[in-house]
Amino acid sequence: xxPSRTRLRFPRRIQPISRRIGGRALAGWPANADNRGAVRENxxxxxxxxxxxxxxxxxxxxxxxxxxxxxxxxxxxxxxxxLHALRRKPGSWGEYDELEAQSEALLAQHGADWTAEVAKLGxxxxxxxxxxxxxxxEAADFPNVAKKLxxxxxxxxxxLRNAAGMLxxxxxxxxxxxxxxxxxxxxxxxxADVEALCRS
Numbered sequence: 001x002x003p004s005r006t007r008l009r010f011p012r013r014i015q016p017i018s019r020r021i022g023g024r025a026l027a028g029w030p031a032n033a034d035n036r037g038a039v040r041e042n043x044x045x046x047x048x049x050x051x052x053x054x055x056x057x058x059x060x061x062x063x064x065x066x067x068x069x070x071x072x073x074x075x076x077x078x079x080x081x082x083l084h085a086l087r088r089k090p091g092s093w094g095e096y097d098e099l100e101a102q103s104e105a106l107l108a109q110h111g112a113d114w115t116a117e118v119a120k121l122g123x124x125x126x127x128x129x130x131x132x133x134x135x136x137x138e139a140a141d142f143p144n145v146a147k148k149l150x151x152x153x154x155x156x157x158x159x160l161r162n163a164a165g166m167l168x169x170x171x172x173x174x175x176x177x178x179x180x181x182x183x184x185x186x187x188x189x190x191x192a193d194v195e196a197l198c199r200s
Contacts, residue, residue: 059081
């Protein structure tokens with residue numbers, strides 16, 4: 001599967017910064033040259049995560065950059081990447097449990113900030129490997145939010161509710177090409193709806 005070509009747009013003047021970039025609140029940073037450079041680096045690294053959502057390396061690079069700024073999300077991404085690797089390695093339950101506890105504690109403390117850009121679109125989400133990777137929403141809403149959603153997070157898994165009569169419109173969204181799993185359990189979708197999705 002090829003890279004998803006997404007583009008994040010940021011204001012040229014940042015004084016004060018009040019946007020969330022890559023899920024990290026930057027409000028209050030002064031608009032000096034160093035911080036403009038930091039915003040630019042953040043944008044480039046986060047864009048790599050979006051462009052290659054199935055790869056671990058861009059996520060690890062982003063975590064390294066955050067670690068240099070003492071951002072707690074660096075530890076969260078690192079823990080979740082390690083958890084993902086340990087799922088395929090039997091006999092590592094002790095380390096797994098420790099990392100899972102660390103990940104859950106960080107998520108409880110900072111999760112609202114890290115998922116704010118996705119949550120404001122009215123979707124439910126799950127994080128894996130440090131970023132939102134699964135979202136659940138109404139099928140009727142997907143065509144309206146798909147572009148913003150995939151600019152905000154490296155989504156790989158999509159769950160749709162109340163999909164009856166909506167899958168043809170869902171299938172017309174180019175962002176669907178990035179999705180590796182589509183859940184329609186108890187969505188009301190019929191065989192005809194699924195056929196319409198396949199044809200779109």
